[in-house]
Structures are given as C-alpha cells and as structure tokens.
Amino acid sequence: MVTSSEIDASGVAALWPRPLPDDDKYTRGVLGVVAGSDAYPGAAVLSVTGASRAGAGMVRYVGPRRAQDLVLAARPETVVHEDADAVDRLPRVHAWVVGSGVSDAPGQDAVIGAVWAGGLPCVVDAGALEDCARARHSGARATPAEKILLTPHEGELVRALAAIRHDVTADDVRADRAGHARLLAETTRSTVLLKGSRTIVAAPGGASWELPVATPWLAVAGSGDVLAGVAGALLAAGLDAAEAGVCAAWAHAQAGALAAGDDASGPDGRGGPITASDIASALPRVIAALRR
Template sequence: MRERWPVPTESDDKYSRGVVGVVAGSDAYPGAAALVTSGAVRSGAGMVRYVGPRRAQDLVLSLRPECVVHDPGDAAESLPRAQAWVVGPGVADYPEQDAAIGAVMASGAPMVVDAGGLEAVARSRASGSRETAADRVLLTPHAEELMRTLQALRHDVTVMDIAADRAGHARLLAETARATVLLKGARTIVASPGGLLIELPEAPAWLATAGAGDVLAGIAGTLLAAGLTAADAGAGAAWIHARAAERAGAGGPVAALDIASALPACIAFLLARD
C-alpha cells in the first residue's frame, strides 16, 4: 500500500493533490457530513467541497474550517469541480441533496457511494446508466445495506444469506451494478466486476461504532480523487482506517472522530516503513 499512497511533491497545489466533493448529512444527521469531511481532510485531500443543508454546513465549518461549503440547490444546477465525490452518508428525505447526487452521477466523476445513495446509484447503473467507469465507482455497504441494495435490484436475499457467503454477494452487486463494492465488516471485502477480490485483515471489533463508516468513505474519496482505482482506494482506505482505529483506541473503545484524528500519524508511519 505504501507504494500506492499519494504523496504530494513540491510542484503540487491543493487542486492537483485532489479535490473531494461531499454530498452527505442532513438536518436529521448533520454529524455524517462532519465525519466524511474530516476523514477526507485528515487523509490528505488537497481540498474538500461540502454540499448540504445549512445546519450540516455550520457543523462542518465548526470542525473543518478549511472546507468550502455549497448549497445543494446551487450544486444541482452547477456542480462544483472535484476529482471525486462521496455521496450518500446521512442523507435523509432532502430532495435538493437527491438532485445534487443525481448531478454527480450524470457528471461521470469518480465517486464513493454509501448509505442513502446506494440503492439509487446501483439501480441507475444496473439499468445501463453508467457515466462513470466501473473501476472508478466504489459502493460501500455494510451487510444490511447490501441486502437492501440487492433487493432493490430484484435479488431475493437475506442478511443470513449474505453472512453465509459475503464474498459471493459482494461480487453479485459488483457485477449487477458494474461497480466496485467494499463490503464492510470485521473482514472487509473489496470486489470488482470481472472477479477481482481483496480480503482485508481482520479489523478491531471496536470499529463497529456509529460514524466509523462515514470516516472510511471520506478516506476512500481522498484516494479516488488522487487517481487510484476504486479497488485500490477501497482497500487502502479500509487498511489505514483499521490502523487509525488501533492507534486511537489503544486496544479499547474508539469514537469515529478519533479515527479521523489518528490518520495523519498512521499515514506517516506507513510512508516511513521500509
């Protein structure tokens, strides 16, 4: 992973390092916006643009004043420029954000898709609307989200089915939606159309905590914006996410924002390894 991790050079600026766009959070779940943007910033994005409602904008700026915020209605009309997007975390019943996610899909930009964006993006791609190549789209469900997304694609599956064959069902979604799938869990699996399968080492069980997946999505967005494929971005994000949880929790409980805060030291350690 060290060889693939993006490292800025003296000729880089904030734009060439990778701009990450984020459509996440809502009035009901503003924390998702703060966690995704924190994951992106702390993992090395050159710049982060946040699209969402005012309450979430205020929380993002209170924690990450370096972010640039945009109204979702404006973004739907004229999408801000970004090298990759993270869409879906914490999005709930907010039509303007749905429109912004639609604009991201139509743009053909690389994207990480989580939570509230999964079913819409998967259905669109399964129906043939694939403006973005399969190796530049990363879907990041946990088991229940995978079940619901496959059911939306008319596959009759249960959570127990997925538990019995996690890799097989991740591959099923990858092939049906023509996208790379990162199935979250104690052992994260990354599956791409065509058969590529990556199984990550076991992560700390303390990572089963609210908001951890939002931080993961932000990290993956940073790597995708830097030019990595969806498979490499997913695997790299999952690996460093687990290491940051180990460092932040020191063997004990960990909170999502603590994971984001531990990322710079973990990345520095990764890059210093022989």
C-alpha cells in the same frame, strides 16, 4: 492494480499518494462531499474530516445549512455550497463522496443525480446505495466500474440487492460475504467495498480482496462515514476504485487500532472504546508511518 499480496503496510505505502514539491491544493485532489442531513448532520462532519485527515488537497461540501455550520465549525478549511447552486452548476472537483447520512433530502438527491450523470469518480455510501444500484443496473453508467466504489455494510448490501430484484437475507450474506459482494459488483458494474470485521473489496470480473480482521472497536456510529471520506480522498488523488477501497479500509483499520490502543489490532478486542472522530484523528499518524 492492487493484488492480494499487497494488503499490508508495504503494499499500501506503494499506492498511497504523496505530495510533491510542486503540488498545490488542486493537484493533490479536490473532493466533493454530498453527505449529512438535518436528521444526521454529523455524517457530513465525519466524511469531510476523514477526507481531510487522509490528505485531500481541498474538500467542497454540499448540504443543508445546519450541516454546513457544523462542518465549518469542525473543519473551517472546507468550502461549502448550497444544494440549489450545486444542482445548477456542480462545483469543480476530481471525485465525489455521496450518500453518507443523506435522508429525505430532495435537494441533495438532485445533486447526487447530477454527480452520477457527470461521470466523475465517486464513492457511494448509505442513503444513496439503493438508487445507485437501480440506476447502474438499468444501464445508467456514466462513471466506469473502475472509478465508482459502493460501500455498503451487510444490511445495506441486502437492501441494495433487493433494489435490483435479488432477494437475499442477512444470513445469506453472512454465509458467503465475498460471493454477495461480487454479485452486487457484477450486476451494477461497480466496485464494491463490503464493510465488516473482515472488509471485502470486489470488482466486476471476479477479482476480490479480503482485508485482515480489524479491531471490533471500529464498530461505532460514524465509522463508515470516515471510511467513505478516506476512500474519496484517494479517488480524488487518482487511485482507481479497488485501490482506493483497499487502501482506505486498511488505513481505517489501522487508525482504529491505534486509537483504541497500540495492541488493539485483530479480533480479540484488546484496547479500549473509541469514537469515529478518534479514528479520523489517528489517520495522519497511520499515513506518516507509511512514509517510514
């Protein structure tokens, strides 16, 4: 298990999965992604790309045709599936990422419900957070707390708590980010990654971890979609939710700093503007540096 003293390069390096000579694409971890929509197809591309760049052996994408086409154009190694087919028989994977960019998509919602019922490790983001909070709060917990990672930003945390009748404001969350992350973790029996300049990972039982302050250049559209993909790849490789959350957030922050400029780590905004795609592109260099 990750400890607070390990949130640095050496600690992350000790946990990050490394391929072995006898590995193949299946043993390295197969990730399923239910993301994107007709309204937000780019979320699918970014989640899949984050997972691929973080080392997933294979990524299977489930979503609408427009998003499938964009995913294949950006990442032709991805295997794509239709919603209707996936509901009847979920693709064989080791873990899932669900919710990034999902909006008013009954077909994807049905797949997400099947994913939760299946009990595999799962990252839950954006459009799936409130439904997941309600389901787990009511006792539907096929996936154990140490294998499910909820990844809200501040506003999503407020809405997820409201969905289970904890009425808090954004100001309340800002005043005690760790406390409210732990509240969602306890009431849903899930591990929670609260995104922000200082990301917090909280597990049921009171354990929590604070990441170093990240470059503010990370605050761009799609950044969280990439992060969800990275965390999903780590879950698929066998890490537990807290380990995957801490390692993904650390590598994501390092990739943002590298993309923005080598001196762009920390809160002062040195460096220059980046996009979510730039973050994903920098991930292999961050991971390669861990090997050294």
